[in-house]
Amino acid sequence: MPSCAIALCDNTHLSLKAITKKLTFHRFPVDKIVCSIWVSKCKRKDKINPKNAVICSNHFEETDFVIDRASEVLGMHYRRKLKTGTIPTKNLPLQQGPKKQRSIRKKTTFSE
């Protein structure tokens, strides 16, 4: 089961938070430049494979998404697509620094 590629983010398809917050998971872009930015945003120590990695919607602004109206109208599973060229900007690991600052701007995190 895929889980979010962002370091310090433990969201997976099956996590309670993902279900209650309607998180969506997005594949890395095909565009090589945008893709390399995504990889650098992840701040992972281990190598990630952009071909099967995903990033959860927790790291994008609401305005970065395009709602798939067609599937909404048809009553299908809630789907969102990212606009082309979008890069993750929210809830990202810090460049450096102590771990206790991890909660920076995470207003939706500690509800449980």
Ligand SMILES: [Zn+2]
């Ligand atoms: Zn995430």
